[in-house]
Amino acid sequence: MSRDALIVGINNYQYEGLKYLPSPAEDAEAIASILEQHGQFNTIRRLPEAIKNLDSTTKSPYISQKGEVSLKQLKDSLVKLFKPETNQIPDTALFYFSGHGIRKTSGITEGFLCTSDVHPDREFNGLSLKCLRELLQESPIKKQIIWLDCCHSGEFLDFSEANPQEVGKGRDRCFIAASREFEEALLDINSKYSVLTKLILEGLEPDQYNKKSITTLSLSNYINEQIKQIKGNLQHPIFTNLDEPIPLTYGQKIAAENPETTETSDICPYKGLRYFELEDHHWFFGRETLTKTLLGKISQKNFLAVLGASGSGKSSVIRAGVLYQLKQGLTLQGLADWEIKIMVPGNQPMFTIAQQFLEPDLSRIQRSHQLETAESLLEKGSDGLKRLIETTDAPKVLLIIDQFEEIFAPDTDKAERERFIDCLLGAVEKCNGKLKVMIAMRADFFGKCVEETYSGLSQQIEENLVSVTPMKEKELLRAITKPAKLVNLPIEPLLIKEILKDIENSPGSLPLLQDALRELWKQRDHQGLTLANYTKLGRVTGSLNKRATDVYQSLTIAQQLTAKHIFLNLTQLGEGTEDTRRRFLKTDLVTENHDQASIDAMVQLLADEKLIVTDRTQQGDEVIDVAHEALIRHWELLQQWLDESRQQLQEQRKIESLAQEWRDRGYKNEYLLQGRWLKECRQKQQYLTLSTRASEFLEKSAKHQLMSRVQAVGLFFIIPLMGTYLGLREIQLNADTKLLENCPEKQEYCPGRREALQRLVKASKSLAYFDLDNANLYNANLEDANLYNANITPRQIKSTCNWDQAFYNDYWDKEKREWIIDHEANKAYIEGLKQDKASDPKTPPDCSKWE
Numbered sequence: 001m002s003r004d005a006l007i008v009g010i011n012n013y014q015y016e017g018l019k020y021l022p023s024p025a026e027d028a029e030a031i032a033s034i035l036e037q038h039g040q041f042n043t044i045r046r047l048p049e050a051i052k053n054l055d056s057t058t059k060s061p062y063i064s065q066k067g068e069v070s071l072k073q074l075k076d077s078l079v080k081l082f083k084p085e086t087n088q089i090p091d092t093a094l095f096y097f098s099g100h101g102i103r104k105t106s107g108i109t110e111g112f113l114c115t116s117d118v119h120p121d122r123e124f125n126g127l128s129l130k131c132l133r134e135l136l137q138e139s140p141i142k143k144q145i146i147w148l149d150c151c152h153s154g155e156f157l158d159f160s161e162a163n164p165q166e167v168g169k170g171r172d173r174c175f176i177a178a179s180r181e182f183e184e185a186l187l188d189i190n191s192k193y194s195v196l197t198k199l200i201l202e203g204l205e206p207d208q209y210n211k212k213s214i215t216t217l218s219l220s221n222y223i224n225e226q227i228k229q230i231k232g233n234l235q236h237p238i239f240t241n242l243d244e245p246i247p248l249t250y251g252q253k254i255a256a257e258n259p260e261t262t263e264t265s266d267i268c269p270y271k272g273l274r275y276f277e278l279e280d281h282h283w284f285f286g287r288e289t290l291t292k293t294l295l296g297k298i299s300q301k302n303f304l305a306v307l308g309a310s311g312s313g314k315s316s317v318i319r320a321g322v323l324y325q326l327k328q329g330l331t332l333q334g335l336a337d338w339e340i341k342i343m344v345p346g347n348q349p350m351f352t353i354a355q356q357f358l359e360p361d362l363s364r365i366q367r368s369h370q371l372e373t374a375e376s377l378l379e380k381g382s383d384g385l386k387r388l389i390e391t392t393d394a395p396k397v398l399l400i401i402d403q404f405e406e407i408f409a410p411d412t413d414k415a416e417r418e419r420f421i422d423c424l425l426g427a428v429e430k431c432n433g434k435l436k437v438m439i440a441m442r443a444d445f446f447g448k449c450v451e452e453t454y455s456g457l458s459q460q461i462e463e464n465l466v467s468v469t470p471m472k473e474k475e476l477l478r479a480i481t482k483p484a485k486l487v488n489l490p491i492e493p494l495l496i497k498e499i500l501k502d503i504e505n506s507p508g509s510l511p512l513l514q515d516a517l518r519e520l521w522k523q524r525d526h527q528g529l530t531l532a533n534y535t536k537l538g539r540v541t542g543s544l545n546k547r548a549t550d551v552y553q554s555l556t557i558a559q560q561l562t563a564k565h566i567f568l569n570l571t572q573l574g575e576g577t578e579d580t581r582r583r584f585l586k587t588d589l590v591t592e593n594h595d596q597a598s599i600d601a602m603v604q605l606l607a608d609e610k611l612i613v614t615d616r617t618q619q620g621d622e623v624i625d626v627a628h629e630a631l632i633r634h635w636e637l638l639q640q641w642l643d644e645s646r647q648q649l650q651e652q653r654k655i656e657s658l659a660q661e662w663r664d665r666g667y668k669n670e671y672l673l674q675g676r677w678l679k680e681c682r683q684k685q686q687y688l689t690l691s692t693r694a695s696e697f698l699e700k701s702a703k704h705q706l707m708s709r710v711q712a713v714g715l716f717f718i719i720p721l722m723g724t725y726l727g728l729r730e731i732q733l734n735a736d737t738k739l740l741e742n743c744p745e746k747q748e749y750c751p752g753r754r755e756a757l758q759r760l761v762k763a764s765k766s767l768a769y770f771d772l773d774n775a776n777l778y779n780a781n782l783e784d785a786n787l788y789n790a791n792i793t794p795r796q797i798k799s800t801c802n803w804d805q806a807f808y809n810d811y812w813d814k815e816k817r818e819w820i821i822d823h824e825a826n827k828a829y830i831e832g833l834k835q836d837k838a839s840d841p842k843t844p845p846d847c848s849k850w851e
Helices: 024-038 071-082 127-136 193-203 216-228 276-283 288-299 314-329 349-355 366-379 382-390 404-408 413-430 444-451 454-463 473-486 494-501 510-520 531-535 539-553 557-569 596-609 629-634 636-664 673-686 692-742 752-764 792-796 826-833
Strands: 002-010 045-046 049-053 059-063 092-104 110-113 144-150 172-177 213-215 238-242 248-251 303-308 339-343 395-403 435-443 465-468 612-616 622-626
Touching: 002 024, 002 071, 024 144, 024 193, 024 248, 024 395, 045 049, 045 059, 045 071, 059 539, 071 092, 071 127, 071 612, 071 752, 092 276, 110 127, 110 248, 110 413, 110 596, 144 193, 172 216, 193 216, 193 382, 193 494, 213 216, 216 314, 276 473, 288 303, 288 435, 303 444, 303 454, 314 395, 314 435, 339 349, 349 366, 349 413, 349 629, 366 404, 382 413, 382 435, 382 636, 395 444, 404 413, 404 435, 404 444, 413 435, 413 454, 413 557, 435 444, 444 454, 454 465, 473 510, 494 539, 510 531, 510 539, 510 629, 531 539, 531 596, 539 629, 539 636, 557 596, 622 629, 629 636, 636 673, 636 692, 673 692
Parallel strands: 002 045, 002 092, 092 144, 144 172, 303 435, 303 465, 339 395, 395 435
Antiparallel strands: 049 059, 092 110, 172 238, 213 248, 612 622
């Protein structure tokens, strides 16, 4: 392994506009020294170089604080470093520069590294950053390290001009540069070194941090973490790490270790059927190039579609690849500040996206309130999502939607699907780059995207597509061997050859590969993973089928029925596509034939065997899922069950979907079934295995229909009876009206008048049209009587019962229970009533029967 370095530190400048710098030479010499001590570099060249005599025979180079570096010297040295004229190309090349940097802003904007002889007034600016970038692109050296620590007199120097940021070119590159807005940030007040160089020196010291070795990635991580802790820091370094981390320095302990004698670890380095999570990144190999491609694309685009076959590793590369690199923030500059949300849409995508905007660690009440707010905003579509995005403090929000194909599941409401897609794409357009969306979808579902317009979804996918193609042989080799090396697990060379042959041209074989390797690890012996055990397991294609069948056959008959019930419910039937996974609430697995206890026991058993996985929703409900869709495609027994039960399952799913909608709509009666559809579902219930919730839905529907029919029958009889009653009542009231009209004028007593009057009062008839002058109304019940403009005197009123509950003209004060004084017709009577209570009827009315 050949490693060369060029270390440059320039203090002195001839141009009066660039003042003397006290730090660069000392910074550069410190870097050169630590690389010599711990870096195992073959050649380290210094500029400007001076020689000091350690003794009469020993000379040592160092970076001169008084020396100068010309542009020609720097160019020649860089060409010699990155494009050496020799057949023995170094494995690694490192370039460190400390000094002035300037930015030309007139005409074409361009940045430069200043050499001692620059003269900007004469358009002699130094080494162009673009020139450095071209040199790096043309270099045959595979591992390139560039550290630029420049002062630039208050100008903003765009170091990205020097950074090719190439992806998938077979190069490993580390690019770190100081980005300062003020010259005063050059020196650390507590150190003789600049801020960035001090952190590089600290990060390169392996023994100080008990590490065997320091790589470009661990160094970037250290600098990134330390820079955050410096209060008032105005310096924000640029990081780019492409492809593999490059070793920088080695600790004292590494030479003493002998990996060959280390015993095999008890840690399994393979994931089995489960996709790689963020925390599994150290086991994740083979998709480095794809990861870098996705990072490069999403840094430039606001929408990205990742399509591939089922089992091609989409979920793994997104989580253990892209998500890990984004969280580290060390691959591309600025990504560490992004807010990242990852979701699987399910059959209620609008509800799921609302959940992404809830704060963590909320009480149930707070959570409910925030969820209600988010949902109400999302009802406004893309404008609402835009408002949610704008509330975040992060400069960018990346929304990753894995298993995007779930929105096309039969139990997803079409209107909600359209609303979700419109909301998503509309917000991407309206957020002016703050929202970025990455979707991962099975390639065979792209046809679903073109069946409807879906707000231009298919066009967006075609224009922003990254296809997840089958891994190349070298990538597969890394995926197999690299995790094993981490735990010192031997693998027979013939085994590797046979595995590669078995999965050749199989785009969806990665979960099968991981599952077979995991089972091989369980069968490991002192020889590690062997071809003999691989053959016994059934090789890649047969291992999963054999294992699932063995587990099933080890169960009792009752347990087998429960297991079959679970797996059938965890399979989403394809409509023009292959069958897929189907997440299912554990409570919905309970039926009349499979009680809660048997479901709980079987779920635990299958989870222990890694055939299914369990999780919880944010509401705390337990959700069950197959470990991977590969189980659906490759377990022959499950395929047989699906073929036998497909029609019944389709009928069952329709009822389950209706029951789900009834639940989602708050159990409202208008979402219950009735008529022919209810009758058909009740008939199917006799032979379908419905969940407890679906059975309850049908029972409620039947009861509601029965009550509706009873009410309808009742109305059939009641309406004619009501008509008869109202007709007879109207006849009686007409007769009462005629009786009052025909009573002789001024006659005090008239047979039946009082009873007729009471019936008219009860019917709320006005008494204004009847001549009641001098009529004897003693003991009549006038409660709620309409006495507006009635021909009746106060004396007659006082002889009745409940007279104070009647309705009067505006000259009657109901609160004071007396006639208003300014009404001339009653003025004399009122005055007399006040003076002589004997004016009232001698015999008070008997109102007891009306109480």
